[in-house]
Amino acid sequence: MVGTGYVGLTTGACLASLGHAVVCADADPRKVERLRAARVDILEPGLPETVRDALEAARLEFTEDTAAAVAQAEVVFLCLPTPMGAGGAADLAAVEAVAEQIRDVLAPGCVVVNKSTVPVGTSERVAALLGRADVSVVSNPEFLREGRAVHDFLHPDRIVIGAARRDAARRVADLYAALDAPLVLTDPASAELTKYAANFFLAMKLSFANNLATACERFGADIGDVTEGIGRDPRIGSSFLLPGPGWGGSCLPKDTHALLTVCEQAGVDFPLLRATIDTNVAHQRRLVERIAAACGRGPDGSLHGVRLALYGLTFKAGTSDLRDSPALAVARLLRERGAELTAYDPALCDEQPDLSDLAELADDPVRAAEGAAACVVLTEWPQLRDLDWAAIAARMTGREVHDFRNLLDPDRLARAGLSWQGVGRASTPARVA
Ligand SMILES: NC(=O)c1ccc[n+]([C@@H]2O[C@H](COP(=O)([O-])OP(=O)(O)OC[C@H]3O[C@@H](n4cnc5c(N)ncnc54)[C@H](O)[C@@H]3O)[C@@H](O)[C@H]2O)c1
Numbered sequence: 001m002v003g004t005g006y007v008g009l010t011t012g013a014c015l016a017s018l019g020h021a022v023v024c025a026d027a028d029p030r031k032v033e034r035l036r037a038a039r040v041d042i043l044e045p046g047l048p049e050t051v052r053d054a055l056e057a058a059r060l061e062f063t064e065d066t067a068a069a070v071a072q073a074e075v076v077f078l079c080l081p082t083p084m085g086a087g088g089a090a091d092l093a094a095v096e097a098v099a100e101q102i103r104d105v106l107a108p109g110c111v112v113v114n115k116s117t118v119p120v121g122t123s124e125r126v127a128a129l130l131g132r133a134d135v136s137v138v139s140n141p142e143f144l145r146e147g148r149a150v151h152d153f154l155h156p157d158r159i160v161i162g163a164a165r166r167d168a169a170r171r172v173a174d175l176y177a178a179l180d181a182p183l184v185l186t187d188p189a190s191a192e193l194t195k196y197a198a199n200f201f202l203a204m205k206l207s208f209a210n211n212l213a214t215a216c217e218r219f220g221a222d223i224g225d226v227t228e229g230i231g232r233d234p235r236i237g238s239s240f241l242l243p244g245p246g247w248g249g250s251c252l253p254k255d256t257h258a259l260l261t262v263c264e265q266a267g268v269d270f271p272l273l274r275a276t277i278d279t280n281v282a283h284q285r286r287l288v289e290r291i292a293a294a295c296g297r298g299p300d301g302s303l304h305g306v307r308l309a310l311y312g313l314t315f316k317a318g319t320s321d322l323r324d325s326p327a328l329a330v331a332r333l334l335r336e337r338g339a340e341l342t343a344y345d346p347a348l349c350d351e352q353p354d355l356s357d358l359a360e361l362a363d364d365p366v367r368a369a370e371g372a373a374a375c376v377v378l379t380e381w382p383q384l385r386d387l388d389w390a391a392i393a394a395r396m397t398g399r400e401v402h403d404f405r406n407l408l409d410p411d412r413l414a415r416a417g418l419s420w421q422g423v424g425r426a427s428t429p430a431r432v433a
C-alpha cells in the first residue's frame, strides 16, 4: 500500500487479515512510527484491533520508504489523496509523484492498482508515467464509508475492477477471493467513472431529500413519513434520504466537483450535477436564514453579539473527520453574520483541532450552552439525545433548539422548557391519535 490513510490503512490491515503479506508505506514519518506501535489515530471501529492482530501475525509492516515497500510487491495499491484542486478538478499530484518515484523499482511483471478516486484516464496516465510495458495498471475504486471502513471492506456490496488485461484483473480479484461479493470486471474508464457516478448519485439523493424537507415544511408534511412512503418502493430505496445540514465529508463534495469539472471540460452537459451541488449550498443558507429569523437582530437578521451553541462538528457521527464538514460550513455562514459560536463535539474532546477563528471548543456539553440564544444540532451523535437538556436550558438566554439532524425528542426538550425545530417537520410534531 502506498498511503496509509482511511483507505490505505483499512485495505492493508484487512488484506493482511485475509492472509496476505502487506507492507504499508506513508510519507508521514510520525504516522509510520505510531502505526508500527499499532497506534491508529483515526476513529474507525475495529481498525486498531485489525492492525494489531496483523502486526502480531507478522503479516503487516509499516515504512516511510515507498521504494523499499514496492520493490518486492506482486501488487502495489495506490491509496493516495486526490483532493479538490484548482477549479474543482481532482488534484493528482500525489498519484503522479508516486508513479514517478516507483517506476524504476517495481518488480518485473507486477500490477499497480489505483484505489484512489481519480478521473477517467488516470490509469492510462499512470501507465504512461511508469513507462513499463511489463507492469499492468488496474483501477479498483473503493466504496467504504468512514466510521464503517473495516466492515465495508470485509462486506462490500461489490468489487469493481477495471483493467485492459484480463490476467491483471484476475490477479487483483484473487486477492479478494475470501470475500463474498459480486465482482464487476470492466475496463479502466468504466471503473473510474463508476466511483464518481456512485458518489454523485448519493449526493443527488441527499440534495433531493433536503429540498423535499423544505417542501414538507411549507406544506405541513412530515419528511420522515414521506421518505418512508417513497423508500418502501425498492426502485427508490429508503437509505440515504435523511435530511440534514447539507452533505459533506472528505469525498462527496470533492468528487461531485471533480466530475462536474471533467464533464464541463469534455463538453458533457450534466445539469443535475450542478443542481446537486448548488442545492446543497442553498439548503445551508436557508437553514442559517432560519436561525437569523429566530435569533437575529434588526431587519437584516444580523447575528452580531448573538451567541449560539453548536452540537457536533464532524461531517457525520462515528468519525472524527472534519474535512468538508457541513457543520463547519454552517458555522462559517453563522460567523459571516456575526454570531459568536461555542461548539461541543464528543469526538473532539481529547485532541482538539484549532478552530479558533470559527468557534470556541467546549469539552462539556452543558458549558457549551452558556449565554446561548439558541442551540444548533449539526451532527447526529446519538449521545446528544441524552444530554441534560434542563441543565443546558438553565445556561441559555433563549429557548430554541434548531435540530438539523432531527435527532432529539421534542417532548423531552419541551419538558426542559425548550422549543424544538427540526428539518422537514412541524416544530411541534402532530400527534396521531
Ligand atoms: N476516506 C474515505 O472514506 C474514502 C473512501 C473511498 C475512496 N477514498 C479515496 O481514496 C483516496 C485516499 O483517501 P483517504 O481518505 O484514505 O486519504 P487520507 O488523507 O486519509 O490518506 C492519504 C495518506 O497518503 C499519505 N501520502 C500522501 N502523499 C504521499 C506520498 N507521496 N507518498 C506516500 N504517502 C503519501 C498521507 O500521509 C496519508 O496518510 C482518495 O482518492 C479518496 O477520494 C476515500
Ligand SMILES: O=c1ccn([C@@H]2O[C@H](COP(=O)(O)OP(=O)(O)O[C@H]3O[C@H](CO)[C@@H](O)[C@H](O)[C@H]3O)[C@@H](O)[C@H]2O)c(=O)[nH]1
Pocket (backbone or CB within 6 Å): 117, 142, 143, 144, 145, 146, 147, 199, 202, 206, 239, 240, 241, 242, 243, 244, 245, 246, 247, 248, 249, 250, 251, 252, 315, 316, 317, 326
Ligand atoms: O441519509 C443521509 C446520509 C448521509 N448524510 C450526509 O452525507 C454525508 C456523507 O455521508 P457518508 O456517505 O456516510 O460519508 P463518507 O464516509 O464520506 O462516504 C461516502 O464517500 C466515500 C468516499 O468516496 C464512499 O466510499 C462512500 O461509499 C460514500 O458513502 C455526510 O455529511 C452525512 O451526514 C445525510 O445527510 N443523510
